[in-house]
Amino acid sequence: xxxxxxxxxxxxxxxxxxxxxxxxxxxxxxxxxxxxxxxxxxxxxxxxxxxxxxxxxxxxxxxxxxxxxxxxxxxxxxxxxxxxxxxxxxxxxxxxxxxxxxxxxxxxxxxxxxxxxxxxxxxxxxxxxxxxxxxxxxxxxxxxxxxxxxxxxxxxxxxxxxxxxxxxxxxxxxxxxxxxxxxxxxxxxxxxxxxxxxxxxxxxxxxxxxxxxxxxxxxxxxxxxxxxxxxxxxxxxxxxxxxxxxxxxxxxxxxxxxxxxxxxxxxxxxxxxxxxxxxxxxxxxxxxxxxxxxxxxxxxxxxxxxxxxxxxxxxxxxxxxxxxxxxxxxxxxxxxxxxxxxxxxxxxxxxxxxxxxxxx
Numbered sequence: 001x002x003x004x005x006x007x008x009x010x011x012x013x014x015x016x017x018x019x020x021x022x023x024x025x026x027x028x029x030x031x032x033x034x035x036x037x038x039x040x041x042x043x044x045x046x047x048x049x050x051x052x053x054x055x056x057x058x059x060x061x062x063x064x065x066x067x068x069x070x071x072x073x074x075x076x077x078x079x080x081x082x083x084x085x086x087x088x089x090x091x092x093x094x095x096x097x098x099x100x101x102x103x104x105x106x107x108x109x110x111x112x113x114x115x116x117x118x119x120x121x122x123x124x125x126x127x128x129x130x131x132x133x134x135x136x137x138x139x140x141x142x143x144x145x146x147x148x149x150x151x152x153x154x155x156x157x158x159x160x161x162x163x164x165x166x167x168x169x170x171x172x173x174x175x176x177x178x179x180x181x182x183x184x185x186x187x188x189x190x191x192x193x194x195x196x197x198x199x200x201x202x203x204x205x206x207x208x209x210x211x212x213x214x215x216x217x218x219x220x221x222x223x224x225x226x227x228x229x230x231x232x233x234x235x236x237x238x239x240x241x242x243x244x245x246x247x248x249x250x251x252x253x254x255x256x257x258x259x260x261x262x263x264x265x266x267x268x269x270x271x272x273x274x275x276x277x278x279x280x281x282x283x284x285x286x287x288x289x290x291x292x293x294x295x296x297x298x299x300x301x302x303x304x305x306x307x308x309x310x311x312x313x314x315x316x317x318x319x320x321x322x323x324x325x326x327x328x329x330x331x332x333x334x335x336x337x338x339x340x341x342x343x344x345x346x347x348x349x350x351x352x353x354x355x356x357x358x359x360x
Contacts, residue, residue: 002066004029024093050122054081061111071099073153075134082170084155100129133322137162137174139271141292145338156270158242174312177243181250186308197358201313204352209344211303213294214286225251235264236275236284248288291344327351
């Protein structure tokens with residue numbers, strides 16, 4: 001199974017012995033799969049497991065070597081549940097706390113495609129899941145702050161993925177930060193482009209600084225994007241469709257730099273923290289990300305630009321109570337104090353509503 005290896009099952013002098021792996025997610029799943037049924041049999045107290053069917057909201061690749069146990073979030077879209085996979089690393093403990101259920105992929109299957117129906121073993125009551133505010137889009141530290149205070153189901157697929165999720169009505173909100181290369185404007189022009197026949201609502205979030213995350217002390221003396229190519233150092237990139245990836249590609253074109261000469265351009269991760277940890281553990285030397293992620297990983301940061309991180313709202317629920325609650329929270333003194341305590345952030349009317357009229 002994956003995660004969950006290596007797990008040891010045996011008997012010593014007639015007594016069952018179970019060896020649990022060290023990574024947190026592997027340990028949890030090994031206990032769930034092997035230890036829990038044993039205890040239930042010994043105590044004659046059995047837990048009733050609940051399952052639900054849903055539609056997969058994102059492609060999942062899998063190997064033929066292992067049965068894979070994928071942590072997922074669920075949210076209701078009209079009359080069915082949309083299933084979104086969480087990060088699958090065995091050391092990513094937040095994938096357990098955020099998970100609504102487990103999707104099992106047989107080792108005879110190489111993956112499951114977008115839109116396929118799947119069976120999910122629930123980890124939480126459906127009533128709790130149904131009350132969540134659903135967010136699909138760009139990753140930022142403030143999403144964790146929001147999730148600590150209101151019921152939030154957050155999946156990180158990049159800004160463009162968030163726009164598609166709104167278009168498909170698969171989410172309530174989509175965090176985005178997309179730079180228009182022509183006029184230097186953030187977000188609005190992309191909304192007009194992808195929703196030409198709909199009136200849309202954008203809620204202002206925060207301004208944040210993007211820059212280079214580098215090793216402590218910046219031993220390679222990296223100061224700008226072109227230094228990465230000139231010194232041929234290892235780069236860690238964000239996934240296609242993310243606002244950070246769009247920003248990087250814009251800078252490369254603006255300076256007439258060929259992305260094919262960027263060592264690690266195809267090495268993609270899903271969040272700013274993933275970028276920082278890849279640099280922290282030596283997998284990469286540098287990546288583009290936010291200052292707070294560098295601070296969390298105790299790395300150095302070279303600021304390059306300020307950008308706007310906002311929230312696109314599903315037009316079908318823009319007047320709902322949970323959207324009103326979300327906007328009220330963004331305007332609260334509590335979130336302002338939290339954001340002001342972070343490095344590399346500034347406030348510019350958080351919670352302000354911008355109505356974007358269609359061109360019809």
